Amino acid sequence: MNPLSKRRIALGSMFFFIGLCFASWAARIPDIQAKFQLSEGQLGTLLLFLPLGSMIGLPIAGWSVHQFGSRRVIMIGSFAYALTLPLIGLAPTTWLIIPVLICYGMLGNIMNISLNTQALDLEDQMGKSILASFHGLWSMAGFTGAGIGAGMIFLDVSPAIHYFIVTGLSFVIIFFAQGYIVKERKVSEEGGLVLRKPDDLLLRIGLIAFLGMMCEGCMFDWSGVYFKKVIQADPSLIALGYVAFMGSMASGRFLTDKVTHRFGKIRVIQVSGLLISFGLITAVLWPTVLAATLGFLMVGFGVASIIPVSYSIAGRSKLYSPSVALALVSTISFFGFLIGPPLIGFIADLFDLKTSFILVALNGVGIFILASIRKQVFSITT
DSSP: OOHHHHHHHHHHHHHHHHHHHHHHHHHTHHHHHHHHTOOHHHHHHHHHHHHHHHHHHHHHHHHHHHHHOHHHHHHHHHHHHHHHHHHHHHOOSHHHHHHHHHHHHHHHHHHHHHHHHHHHHHHHHHTSOOHHHHHHHHHHHHHHHHHHHHHHHHTTOOHHHHHHHHHHHHHHHHHHHGGGOOOOOOOOOTTSSOOOOOOHHHHHHHHHHHHHHHHHHHHHHHHHHHHHHTSOOOGGGTTHHHHHHHHHHHHHHHHHHHHHHHHOHHHHHHHHHHHHHHHHHHHHHSOSHHHHHHHHHHHHHHHHTHHHHHHHHHTTOSSSOHHHHHHHHHHHHHHHHHHHHHHHHHHHHHSOHHHHHHHHHHHHHHHHHHHHSOGGGGGGGO
């Protein structure tokens, strides 16, 4: 096996580890809500702090990767990220879990930027598109983590013990991969990832990614709650919606490169938006375990291509280098991840969870419209 293939496997395993940790946290959100006896609005407020930490981590990630290189950031950040997970389960009060969630979100985005920097560098060296496959591994890990979470719930294992087990698995992956994560080639960028005004292309792509990430964040944080409160599923089935969503998103991302090559990036984004809308509307109109599971499957397939295709389009910007373009799109899209989950909680408090999910379904319509109008903006990608 050649060195690039070994590096690809190691880097893929790191994407898997990050997804496994995040899914483990998400799968136990209903238990966290029950532990602290939170209403939907209070849970929405609590969930705000993790994406807030992600936003704080974005400029830190850009500066640290520029100053020290992505390899060093990945090695330090991965251990810190894995060790922070059990602290969420051990936190005895909401006041103590808030700083832990901020730290967890910050470390997660630092890992996100540094791993994607490595992936883009490897993609350039291999001379073919592989970024979507890494995102697919992240999603597959999410599916795996959700399945493990469902098993832990069934066995009545506490979130803290569950998270310690995941941390142990994470250490095994990190030790395996560390020898193959190498220093990327030097890229000429002043000051690391700098916030700049995006051009029309990046603004449009950023808005599409914003709506996609908003929907993705809502599904991560609220799918389990929806099955518990609206579907009133058996406790052993509460994680089923999350598993369905993550499973279809993972498989969809492995198909993304092939599908976009055949039908084009714009058409894929359009269909993705429609799948998101139809999936959420199905779960709202027919609140049964079977219908909601099928709906969440559609949402997963819809969300699957949004971020990989958006990153791919951004990377072909004629005005910015790929890494700067990626930073701009990531900045815009993470506001969606920041706003979505707490917005669901606030709307649910005013009305109900069904109303919240109907409003999120409008994101899919927005994605379809943004991908359909003024197609000349996307002309460099088709």
